[in-house]
Amino acid sequence: MELRDGLLYSKEHEWLKVEGDEGICGVTDYAQDSLGDVVYAELPEVGKKIKQMEPFMVLESVKATSDVYAPVSGEIIEVNEKLQDSPELVNSDPYGEGWLVKIKLENKDELNNLMDKEAYAKFLEEEEK
């Protein structure tokens, strides 16, 4: 499983890349692998208010339909329109072209609830047991 430096990770397997008071969010390599081939991304509307740890959008794979949880609270300011036609980007490039949404952060303290790369790697080990 690929993990990247400089990202924050949630227990529900989302990653967040913080830039100023904005964050780009996607799902991790581990998440895309357990989801299986993604066939549809039900993206939220720009302007939607989301709350940390609550589901805010849905990814549909050949196996199942799964909620994606908000790594932080805030407002959706951009969604990855490319996923409308090419949801498979979530599988092929989860940390890059397969990003999901851009979030305007509401409360930076919430970032303390997320894990860094090392902590997430440990968390995954536990999950796999």
Added chain:
Amino acid sequence: MTKLIYELSRPGKRTYIPVKKENISSKFPHELLPSKFIRKKKAYLPEVSELEVVRHFTNISQLNVGVDTNFYPLGSCTMKYNPKISEYITQDSQFKDIHPYYPEKFSQGALEILYETASYLEKISGMDKVTFQPAAGAHGELTSLLVIRAYHTANGNPRKKVIVPDSAHGTNPASSALAGYEVIEVRSNEKGMVDCDHLRELMDEDVAAIMLTNPNTLGIFEQNIKKIADLAHEYGALLHYDGANLNAILGRVRPGDMGFDTIQFNLHKTFATPHGGGGPGSGPIGVKSHLVKFLPVPHVEKKKGGAYFLNYDYPESIGKVRAFYGNFLVVLKAYIYLRILGERGIFETSAGAVLNANYLLGLIKDKFDLPYNERYMHEFVVSTKRYKDKGIKALDVAKRLIDYGFHPPTIYFPLIVKEDLMIEPTETEDREVIEAFADALNSIAEEIDKDPDLLKEAPHVTPVGRLDEVWAAKHLILRYEKTEN
């Protein structure tokens, strides 16, 4: 690949249809029907000869895999054998040709069958009243939730939430949402059962119902069921039994005695009626006495003198959920099945189902991972996790089983187990079949070590190889459209 019948079509091809002249109306449709019902464009129907029709459908039928051709251990679906005598009897014109608009006095036999089958199901489930209107298990779930909503509404507040386990079948949350409820998920504990502490945290006066199946979708009996029922009732919530797994406990314990208030039966699972193809489904529901007045109308009832009638006089009923009285011929097949088995046979059914599942598990458990080391009932869940390093997934094992002549088990359900095979052999298979299937799984496990590509490229013996599921999901084509040529 087989051509579509439309692709066989050639202009002017006809089949001889013998008709009596006097039965034919000499009027054209537009003389008989209001113009809004008349189609503007000619219907596009295939033009083929009788022989072509026969060959076409016979050839397609030979590509089909069913319980009548292969072992079909599809977990959660109870693919038991459907006795042919049921087909034989339902083809009798006394059953087949009656119409729901017949007056009651000419329909006494049919009404008696509905009444009697309901009374059997009431006895089996420990419920007070059964209706046959819902046309599938999922429809029965929805109908039960509408009854539950009517009950709470009559008590002054329909409430807001329905709790389902994280191991639940997708229809449980879907039916809850359709009935206007917010879905809340309760976690499973390390034994694969409902986490009662988490459930207690989730409970409040806004919870309308908890939906459970018992044994659950892992095939494990919820040992805390009494505690769960008490917890639900303490908050005024009702408990719904998803009857998908009723086969495991048939004649042994009754959902009504466990504290459930409503149940949906899947006649096409537990009661050996066809799963589609052979006819429509049936998902009757049963309820405890305090909910009877909310059931769909009409109820089939019996007068003092013994005559059966349809009673519409239930002003608090949720109304109708389907035309007439349910899929009558399917109910008739369940009735025949129950009459063949009798009380003793029903009691033995669940024993056979549990024995077959556990014997099979015992034969394969060294080669696959067991996510929960519990006592399993009529089905069990194993995982192919240990083969991940070889690049093998549950899907590959399932596809390879086709080459061995078996229908694959359910895979990737329940969602809480990774790379799982969910296997339900049912009681209608004999020992040799169970052993042959175990041999196949064990030999596939050996193939993974020797030649994993054999699995990745499976199936090899089918008319088409591995299908591209992603492409199919993204390019959904639901009907044939004529392309100009």
